[in-house]
Amino acid sequence: MLKIDSKxxxxxxxxxxxxxxYGWNKTEEGYTVTSRDKICRAYYxxxxxxxxxxxxxxxxxxxxxxxxxxxxxxxxSAPVGDDFLKDALDFGRGIRILNQxxxxxxxxxxxxxxxxxxxxxxxxxxxxxxxxxFPDYIRLLEKRERIATAGLGYRDNYIIKLCEELAEKSRTLxxxxxxxxxxxxxxxITGIGPKVANCILLFGLHHMExxxxxxxxxxxxxxxxxxxxxxxxxxxNAGYYQQVxxxxxxxxx
DNA sequence: TCCCAGGCATCTG
DNA sequence: CAGATGCATGGG
Numbered sequence: 001m002l003k004i005d006s007k008x009x010x011x012x013x014x015x016x017x018x019x020x021x022y023g024w025n026k027t028e029e030g031y032t033v034t035s036r037d038k039i040c041r042a043y044y045x046x047x048x049x050x051x052x053x054x055x056x057x058x059x060x061x062x063x064x065x066x067x068x069x070x071x072x073x074x075x076x077s078a079p080v081g082d083d084f085l086k087d088a089l090d091f092g093r094g095i096r097i098l099n100q101x102x103x104x105x106x107x108x109x110x111x112x113x114x115x116x117x118x119x120x121x122x123x124x125x126x127x128x129x130x131x132x133x134f135p136d137y138i139r140l141l142e143k144r145e146r147i148a149t150a151g152l153g154y155r156d157n158y159i160i161k162l163c164e165e166l167a168e169k170s171r172t173l174x175x176x177x178x179x180x181x182x183x184x185x186x187x188x189i190t191g192i193g194p195k196v197a198n199c200i201l202l203f204g205l206h207h208m209e210x211x212x213x214x215x216x217x218x219x220x221x222x223x224x225x226x227x228x229x230x231x232x233x234x235x236x237n238a239g240y241y242q243q244v245x246x247x248x249x250x251x252x253x
Numbered sequence: 254t255c256c257c258a259g260g261c262a263t264c265t266g
Numbered sequence: 267c268a269g270a271t272g273c274a275t276g277g278g
Contacts, residue, residue, distance in 0.1 A: 018259060109259080116258040119276060153274030158261090193261045214259040246259080 002051035002058055008071045009049040010094025011042050017095050017247045018117065019203050021108040022124040022134065035064055036101045037133050066096050066206070074240050079231045084224040085241060091251070092244030097208065102173055104134050105204030109196045110158050119151065126150035136172065137163035158191025179207050202239040211238040220249050 011031055015024045023034045030043030040053035040061050051061050062068075075089050107127070112120050127150050128134050129143070140147060140163050147156050166172065175182035182205060186197040198212035211217075211233050221227055232241040 021259090112258090113260040114258060114273080115260090115275085116277075119258075122276095151275060153276095154261095154272090155274080191261070195260060199259075212259070215257095216259065250259090 001053075002062055002065070002067070003045075004049045004051070004065070004067065006044055006047055006049040006094070008094060009065065009096060011044070011049060013092060013094045013247065014096060014098065016251075017092070017243055018250070019199075019243060020098055020100060021112065021117065021120050022104050022128075023100075033064075034133065035060075035104070063099050066099055069096070069208075071096060071240070074237045077235075077237065078241065079235065082230065082232065084220075085230070085232055085245065088241070088244045088248040091248045095240075095243055095247060097202065097206065097240055097243060099206050100203050101134070102175075102200075102204045103136060105200050106162075106173060106192075107134075107159065109199040109203075110162075110191045111152060111155055112199070113155065113191070113193075113196060115153075115155075123150045123152050137166045141167060155191065158189075161190055175205060179210075182207075202242075208239045209236050211242045214246075216246050216249055217242060220245050223249075 014020065015026075015031060025032050025034075027041070030041065033040050033042055038053065038057055038060055040051050040057075042049065042051050044050070051058075051065060053061055071093075075093070078085055078089060108120070108124060111123050115123075124134075127140070127146055129146055131139065135143065135146075140159065144160070147159055150156070152159065175185055177185075179201065182201060183197055186192050186200055187194065192200070195212050195214050198210045201207040201210040202212060221229060224230075232238060235241070
């Protein structure tokens, strides 16, 4: 069981921050969270956030919830004199950048393009169907009818092509090289462009300097920075600043 | 009915 | 290189 100061681990904010499109389900006490073949319960107890898993797998979940990172320190290192960022950091305090499963993240954000969040989540649920955990490429190729009926629109071919290419090489996705190499390998996949690649790098591979620029972030630049790119975009923790800014802007759209 | 959604691939100049 | 366009689908 993990016990975290809830000030820096707010379950609702994490669930609604747009980084996680699969695996979080609301319950009476809080959430159940699945990742790969693992599951935990997450809820509050006093001023603490509790992560409780059966069987015991605290190391996995400690990494998933990114407990090795000091978010108070990230806040302190934010560029000064930026009122919008300061407000976003206050509003989003409690968000953490999860270490999500790479495959789940890749599929989630391929599905996310030119799509809305409820539809994305619905499609991912349909891909999982009655399976216990999110299907790997082998399972998806076995269950092609799911891909056809998941409401994926034109994105279905991106997923089929990726699964078939992995099957041909008989290997799962992994990006062991540096950031630049991973970015090139990701954007070489049909259906993955700069924005989706940055989401995968940030949410699946935990490159905190990556800053996905989507329609909301463009709105932020336009509405709060006179159309210019703010300083925080090019800092080592840009991914976190992007996430709280996204959450802040989208909440008060 | 039109417009949009955590964009991308493709084509054109 | 930058800019324009089509894309599947469901919700507002």
